[in-house]
Amino acid sequence: MRHLIPSWVRVPVIFFIIFGAVEYFIDSGEKPAFIEYPSVLLFLLLVLIILIAIEAIINALENVMLHKLDAEAKARFLAEKEQSYQFTWLTRIFKKLVGSRPIEEEGEIILDHNYDGIKELDNSLPPWWLYGFYATIIFAGIYLLRFHVFDGAGQFDELETELAEARMAIEEYKKTAKDLVDVNTVEVLTEASDLNAGKSIFQTNCVACHMADGGGGIGPNLTDQYWILGGDIKSIFQTVSEGGRSGKGMIAWKQQLKPLEIAQVSSYVLTFQGTTPANPKDPEGELWVEEPVENETPEN
Numbered sequence: 001m002r003h004l005i006p007s008w009v010r011v012p013v014i015f016f017i018i019f020g021a022v023e024y025f026i027d028s029g030e031k032p033a034f035i036e037y038p039s040v041l042l043f044l045l046l047v048l049i050i051l052i053a054i055e056a057i058i059n060a061l062e063n064v065m066l067h068k069l070d071a072e073a074k075a076r077f078l079a080e081k082e083q084s085y086q087f088t089w090l091t092r093i094f095k096k097l098v099g100s101r102p103i104e105e106e107g108e109i110i111l112d113h114n115y116d117g118i119k120e121l122d123n124s125l126p127p128w129w130l131y132g133f134y135a136t137i138i139f140a141g142i143y144l145l146r147f148h149v150f151d152g153a154g155q156f157d158e159l160e161t162e163l164a165e166a167r168m169a170i171e172e173y174k175k176t177a178k179d180l181v182d183v184n185t186v187e188v189l190t191e192a193s194d195l196n197a198g199k200s201i202f203q204t205n206c207v208a209c210h211m212a213d214g215g216g217g218i219g220p221n222l223t224d225q226y227w228i229l230g231g232d233i234k235s236i237f238q239t240v241s242e243g244g245r246s247g248k249g250m251i252a253w254k255q256q257l258k259p260l261e262i263a264q265v266s267s268y269v270l271t272f273q274g275t276t277p278a279n280p281k282d283p284e285g286e287l288w289v290e291e292p293v294e295n296e297t298p299e300n
Helices: 007-025 038-068 071-083 088-098 103-108 127-149 155-176 192-205 233-242 259-270
Strands: 110-115 118-121
Touching: 007 038, 038 071, 088 127, 103 110, 192 259, 233 259
Parallel strands: none
Antiparallel strands: 110 118
């Protein structure tokens, strides 16, 4: 069996089987295992060296054995070894695809054309070319029916579909990944854990200007319905993230707080609405009235 497959085929095949097994059984994430783990690369190199060494040792043993054979046995061994490397099946397939006539039969297909001693043969087109040509005709027919008769989705349609699916997947992911919240996706957080986290952030960073009860000091009163830059969750998130009015508002906290933390403290700020602080500051800004959400009524 070994003589049926040459060593230059055996070694790569065995090596890539081992390589594939290593990549299948070792979890290396998105990177190949031999890149993620240098020890795997060393193992594969060692396997390759061992495979080459085994082939070299076997060939050396065969040469030693060959010298101990008599002339008849040696000739028979060399003949079998030569025959195993001919790949006759591959040669037959090649001749069938090429479809050329042997030199001995060229007299049957020679044409009565003579150009300065150069003669022309009436060779048929090679089968591989004809098969490829027939395949293009079949493909063209299927393509014509699929995209021009039955209006199948083209490349641009498929791109738009995949982009729409990707956008939906991103939005679904954002719903469960609070750290990816931004001014466009932020919503009021009502869970106790989020409000407690927002309270802790407020007490650490905001009481100096807004007081612990939100009544205001350097900063505006957070308990009334008057707001300078808007009183909904998106406006408060934007103000905390990007800062207040230029030159006299608070600093931008986006460099110090994560998006989730900004959402938490913004939601906590809204809990001051309607409370009574000890020393409330006079209202600033404009009266904020939440715009009602307009529901579309279906047409009768």
